[in-house]
Amino acid sequence: MTTQANKINPGTDPVSLKLVTRFLLNNALYVVLAILVVSLTILSDNFLTTANLTNILRQVSFQAIIAVGMTMIIILAQIDLSVGSVVAFAAVVNALMIKAGIPIPVALLLTVAISSLWGVISGWVTAYFNLHAFLVTLAMMTLIRGVTYTITGGYPVSGLPMEFLQLGSGYFAGIPLPIIYMAVIYIVGIFVMKKTPFGRAIYAIGGNSEAARLSGLNVSQVKIAVFAITAALSGFVGIILSSRLMAGSPELGISWELDVIAAVIIGGTSMFGGSGRLVGTLVGVLFVGVLTNGMILLDVNPYMQQVAKGLLILGAVILNSLKRES
Amino acid sequence: MNSxxxxxxxxxxxxxxxxxxxNAFLQVEPGEIHALVGANGAGKSTLIKVITAAHQADSGQIMLEGEALNCRNPKQASEAxxxxxxxxxxxxxxxxxxxxxxxxxxxxxxxNLIDWKEMQAKAQAILDTLESPIKPKAIVRYLSVAERQIVEIAKALSYxxxxxxxxEPTSSxxxxxxxxxxxxxxxxxAKGMGIIYVSHRLEELPQIAHKISVYRDGRYITTLDIDDxxxxxxxxxxxxxSISVQAHQKRDVGPTFFEAKNLSSPGKFSNISFEVHEGEILGITGLAGAGRTELVRALFGADxxxxxxxxxxxxxxxxxxxxQAKANGIGFISEDRKEEGLVLDHSIGDNINLTVLERIKRGLIIPQETENKLSNSMITDLHIKCNNRQQLAKNLSGGNQQKVVIAKWMATKPRLLIxxxxxxxxxxxxxxxxxxxxKTLSQEGVGIIMISSEIPEVLEQSDRVIVMAQGQITFCGDNENLSQDQILDYATSSTSFNAA
Structure with missing residues (x-):
């Protein structure tokens, strides 16, 4: 008699093996990051120094802040390609306001508010015409960049007062301000996603938007709010970036949307929506930051650096798919 | 020996x-319609998936006409x-x-390009043997559920x-x-095909099946001739x-609290008026396409x-x-629990709390204890069979998934539950x-509108019955002295009850 036998080898315990696989899959990002950190510490004397680590954190902080909004959007099963353009838009608008004599705090708040309107538009069009945000924000990306170039005629806005430098280059308790901003925004973001009805609505809508709508959630409102938050965060990043550069350049943030999306995906958020964590995103951002930093320290050919980043993203995506299936 | x-x-x-x-077992003879029955989780679906090679068995043997099959995927099984x-x-x-x-x-x-003429002709031939008026060129999107079923069968016949x-071909x-x-x-x-027929509608079986195999908890129990x-x-x-089926008993219901007057939606339903009493179960039945689902979806604000x-x-x-419907104390349990009722990848607890996020929050946050207490009490009260509230909705059986959907609406303490x-x-x-x-909900004063295609269910469970046909109400009244035949009569009638 023939049998369709696929019997499990009696020597191994399938349950505990499964648990180990599962643990490794769930924590692979942390494990690999730890290995990377240890190897870099051994390979380079300059890696594990306060100065270098601070440097990495400050470098990643800008995109990390935008990634908070992007994580929410991807959990919502949407995408936002316009974040880089909003960065430039805000940098320019804020610089022009300050030059026009508007006090820096007022200019900052106004710029963030105006930037968030771009998100309101993207969210509204997405929700009310029932379009995928990929299409809407693809258009918005070009549109906002165009508006930004038009405002400045293509030139950077420079000649900003020295006080403005503090915003992006200052320190608090010895820590660069961008790192402080990042930390605060992550803490608030994690709280919102975990504890508030708004955060829970984001997960539910991303998981099944029709079920969420039929449960009485205001799906359109949540979508618009999430796009507005992301645009506001992008605007804020544009301001601190222009403060560090002491100029509002319309060229800022080009192709940032891809870096930010990559960090979110590396951090384990599913493009299908409904699942993902901000802590994961932060680790994703750090991963890219550490890898880039390490490759610079080890003097890796810049072209090869791109190859390595590409492999990292590919690996993370495959890992997430394995995780989903296990 | 014939195999x-x-x-x-x-x-x-x-x-x-x-x-x-x-140690599952199933044997089908040529020309036999063989019913496969069992409660959810009995293993019917898995057995089918093993036979069609959608799953690979850990061990065992499948023989087709006396020859062992070793298919790796459903396409190979189709070809076999x-x-x-x-x-x-x-x-x-x-x-x-x-x-x-x-x-x-x-x-x-x-x-090696697609032969469209041949394809149309062959499709037409298959549809003809099924005596179906469906056109091969019709786009599936515009077909009714019953017509799609026929297309699925035609697809099987094409192999x-x-x-x-x-x-479960008749469930919808x-x-x-x-x-x-x-x-x-x-x-x-009659042409010698063997048909394995899985159904929960036991009443149907004597009409159609020759033999019945029963499964329970993943085990083969018995095979019986339909007459036995x-x-x-x-x-x-x-x-x-054994579970006894109760006949409906007339109950006292409260006063009218909800009324619908002259509801119309072009092409879906017209001139619908009815009221719902507190503590009443109002059954709405009719044939597919009668406009029942469309009516309640519009009532709930979903359309x-x-x-x-x-x-x-x-x-x-x-x-x-x-x-707005929820704010007015109305709840809606959709016919499609997977697509419209649950967030399948989320936990039971998250699904139950979904309708009440705003209500259970304190200040800005949702207190974990409130949330846990609510979901745990629902799991207990509704006998939701699960490991704990963190189990994902997708890993529950159909019946338990449905209970989760009911739980999430019970959490809103609705006055009217559709x-x-x-x-x-x-x-x-x-x-x-x-x-x-x-029954319990209605005894607590909740008005319930229950749509059902299963007429016995409507007769057993409802206090009053509405029958719809072609977007209109053709009957509305107590279910006392109402028979299955009468309901079918109203369901195929074209005289509006309101006009009559």
Whole structure:
């Protein structure tokens, strides 16, 4: 008699093996990051120094802040390609306001508010015409960049007062301000996603938007709010970036949307929506930051650096798919 | 010795170390319609998936006409002569009927391009044998559920199947369409095809099946001739002990609290008026396409309601979204719990709390304890069978998923609960638990609108019955002295009850 036998080898315990696989899959990002950190510490004397680590954190902080909004959007099963353009838009608008004599705090708040309107538009069009945000924000990306170039005629806005430098280059308790901003925004973001009805609505809508709508959630409102938050965060990043550069350049943030999306995906958020964590995103951002930093320290050919980043993203995506299936 | 058409024996299958099939057995003769019954979790679906090679068995043997089969995937099984029509359709909505029928094995011209003429002709020929008026060029999106079913069968026939497996084919069909389907099945079996028929609708079996195999908890229990297997015997075998079916008893209901007046939506329903009493179960039945689901969706604000008025406690209310419906104390349990009821990848707890996020928050946050308490009490009260509240909704059986959907609406403490096909596709045990829940809720004063295609269910459970046909109410009244025949009569009537 023939049998369709696929019997499990009696020597191994399938349950505990499964648990180990599962643990490794769930924590692979942390494990690999730890290995990377240890190897870099051994390979380079300059890696594990306060100065270098601070440097990495400050470098990643800008995109990390935008990634908070992007994580929410991807959990919502949407995408936002316009974040880089909003960065430039805000940098320019804020610089022009300050030059026009508007006090820096007022200019900052106004710029963030105006930037968030771009998100309101993207969210509204997405929700009310029932379009995928990929299409809407693809258009918005070009549109906002165009508006930004038009405002400045293509030139950077420079000649900003020295006080403005503090915003992006200052320190608090010895820590660069961008790192402080990042930390605060992550803490608030994690709280919102975990504890508030708004955060829970984001997960539910991303998981099944029709079920969420039929449960009485205001799906359109949540979508618009999430796009507005992301645009506001992008605007804020544009301001601190222009403060560090002491100029509002319309060229800022080009192709940032891809870096930010990559960090979110590396951090384990599913493009299908409904699942993902901000802590994961932060680790994703750090991963890219550490890898880039390490490759610079080890003097890796810049072209090869791109190859390595590409492999990292590919690996993370495959890992997430394995995780989903296990 | 003649070998049977299909024989599956000694089949074992485990998922993550949990045994779902143990020493399973099934034997089908040519021309036999063989019913496969069992409660949810009995292993029917897994057995079918093993036979169609959608899953690989851990061990065991499948023989087709005396030869051992070793298919690696459903396509190979189809080519060998075993096809399946699943409860969830596998048709591609935007393709034509003919393209769907020949998906993956379309006729080719000598230049290896698709031979459209041949494909249309062959599709037409298959549809003709099914005596179906469906056009091969029709786009599947515009077909009714019953028509899609026929296309699924045609797809199976296109492989010249010897064995056709039908998983719950009648669960979403009206009585009339069920009869049409049975006619098709009988003619196929007359041609020597073996049909494995999975159904929860035990009443249907004597009409159609020759033999019945019963499964329970992943084990083969018995095979009976249909004549030896009245419903009570089958149920006894399925659940291990017998469940008595209660006749409806007339109950006292409270005053009217909800009224709908002259609701109309062009092409869907027209001139619908009715009221709901506190503590009443109002059954709405009718044939598929009668406009029942469309009516309640509009009432709940899930779809627009172009014309008509709604009154709550005598006061006119406007419902433009599910959100407003919820605010007015109305809950809606959709007929499609997977697509519209649950966030499948989220936990039971998250699903239950979804409707009350705003209500249970304190300040800005949702207190964890409130949330846990609510979901735990629902799990206990509704007997949701699960490990704990963190278990994902997708890992529950159909009946338990339905209970989660009911729980999330009970959490809102609704005054009016609309349930669209609340027991569709779930096993007998879970069904009776859900009926019990309906009774309890109504005794607490909740008004319930229950849509059902199963007429016996409507008769047993409802206090009053509305029958709809072609978007109109053709009957509305007490279910006392109402028979199944009368309901069918109203369901096929074209005289509006209001006009009469």
């Amino acid at each position: 049977p058409l299909l024989k599956a024996s000694g089949i074992n299958k485990q998922f993550s170390g949990v045994s779902v099939l143990e 002569g075993i096809s399946a029509v699943y409860q969830e359709f596998s048709l591609i909505s935007d393709l034509s009927v003919a393209e769907n029928i020949f998906l993956g094995h379309s006729p080719k011209t000598s230049r 010249e199947s010897k064995v056709l497996i039908m998983d 069909l009206s009585e009339e369409d069920v009869q049409k389907l049975f006619k098709v099945m009988r003619s196929l079996s 297997a009245p419903k009570s015997v089958i149920i006894e075998q399925m659940v291990g002990n 627009p309601l172009p014309a008509g008025e709604l009154f709550l406690d005598g006061k006119s209310i406007k419902i433009k979204s599910p959100r 349930m669209d096909e609340p027991t569709r596709g779930i096993d007998v045990g879970a069904k009776s638990q859900i009926y019990g829940l309906l």
